Amino acid sequence: MKVGVVTFPGSLDDVDALRAVRIAGAEPVALWHGDHDLCGVDAVVLPGGFSYGDYLRCGAIARFSPVMTEVVAAARRGMPVLGICNGFQVLCETHLLPGALIRNDHRRFVCRDQRLRVDNATTAWTSAYTARQEIVVPLKNGEGGYVADSTTLDRLEGEGRVVVRYLDGNPNGSLRDIAGITNDAGTVVGLMPHPEHAVETLCGPSTDGLGFFTFALTGLALR
């Protein structure tokens, strides 16, 4: 099983994401933003960081990079895509996911171990968890406030498309404590917290994040 991780200019957590894929037992494949080639991967992770220096809007320029043309086309055909932090912002800019991420309401960068509740454990990326399972993974962002109009928010909640929700206080002003969402097929998932930083006890608060990567495998194997 091959899982690609895209490196954009300014990506920060691409290597951690590749490592998480490897620890989970899949074959990590480094993808380059300038290529029109997904190298035959079965799934793609868009990593955290500051692609293109967060110029214009977070993720706005990365969204038009050559590799994203391929990622969007593959995602529309059902390929699983996980966007973490900046990757979530890119997915919103592509409109593969609804809504947008804006500057934290308290205007400060937040960096902490964040408790989350997995509200949807049936997506391609969260099937390793049980519904309403609580996990702790790092969160670090300056523009992580999830916003969408109330119709969209109602639809997301009504259709069970809120994947993870913040517990113990809202860290960035995200509407309805939303930390991550999915598309209607459950194949594309975006979240602000960083599961790839919680896959080993040596350098993470837990190994709670590993499930995002292990179940990409099982979920794919079932296809």
Add this chain to the structure above:
Amino acid sequence: MARVVVDVMLKPEILDPQGKAVHGALPRLGFDGVLEVRQGKRFELELAGEVTPEWLEQVRTLATTLLSNPVIEDFAVHVEDTNGRDVVGPGPHA
């Protein structure tokens, strides 16, 4: 040569923490009576030729796809002459 200007602002209902930070600094500078500050972006596009309706349509497409995110932002397009003065109407020769 002509200049088309695209102004992008967050929609009124979207929180603007940067604008709030600027607003918070005003009393320290002795500016009272400002009720709210909203911060936006201005893009100046220098065109090679005349501003035609086709050009304006292309700029609007650009504004919708790249310069603004319609989920959270509104934009306005206007034309300026080379001295930076507003050109009234959809374009000088439209």
